[in-house]
Amino acid sequence: MSTDAREALLRSAGRLFYAEGITATGVDAVVRSAGVTKPTxxxxxxxxxxxxxxxLHRRHEDRRAELEAWLAPRPAAEHPLAVFDWLQHFYAERGERGCGFLNAAAELAGPDGVAPGPDDAARAEVRAEKAxxxxLLTAGCAASGCREPERLGSQxxxxxxxxxxxxxxxxxxxxAEAAVQARQAADVLLSACR
Known part of the structure; x- marks a missing residue:
């Protein structure tokens, strides 16, 4: 099987699912955009x-690599606030529809929010991203000397x-402006936690 076709499908589907929504995007639109066939x-x-x-797995890999590269030159204790700086940068340049993982979670939720079904693997990818x-935030909180790093990481x-x-x-x-405000709130929380 062609890795070029796989990559084209992942790129096209990623763009379409984010821009149009998962349920609104049919496989016909994906294959047309990728220049492949349904059997492919x-x-x-x-x-x-x-x-x-x-x-979603690819989106996680891409976001993880991007954020880790952003954080790499900084000491771990600075990571929690630096994540908000990255987020402000992200929304200043792209991210028109918010978080692709939260959007996917909202679209893929069953009637009770967790009903088993064909989207279980996608939901698992969302949970893995958020975990x-x-x-990452918890580790940074611990490095900064926070007394309750797990609690603050969750906050x-x-x-x-x-x-x-x-x-x-x-x-x-x-x-982008909200990311600046959220960073200020995060700074207050970090200061109070030490």
Missing amino acids: LYAHFGSKAGLVAAV WLRG LLLLLDGVAGRAVVEGREAA
Whole structure:
């Protein structure tokens, strides 16, 4: 199987799922955009649900690499606030629809929010992304001398997710400003936790 076709499908689906929504984007639109056939999509991913999970996995890998590169020159104790700086930068340049993981979670939730089904692998990717980010924040809080790093890491993730919500409701520019405000709130929380 062609890795070029797989990459084209991941790029096209990632762009379309983020811009248009997962449920609103059919496989016909994805294969047309990628310049491949439906059998090629199914050969690589098995189903649309498999493609969604793969797109979210790739998005996580990309975001992780980008954020880790942003944080690399900074001491670990500075990471929690630097994440908010990265977020402000992200929304200043892109991120029109907020957090792709939160958007996916909202679209893929069953009637009770966790009903098993074909989207389980995609939901697992969302949970993995958020767990990784919470862990990154927690490690930075611990390095900064915070007494309760797990609790503060969770609180900081709530602030980050709130910024993503602002992007959905008010747009990318409002989210960039919200990231600055969230950083200020995070600084207060970090100071109080030491």
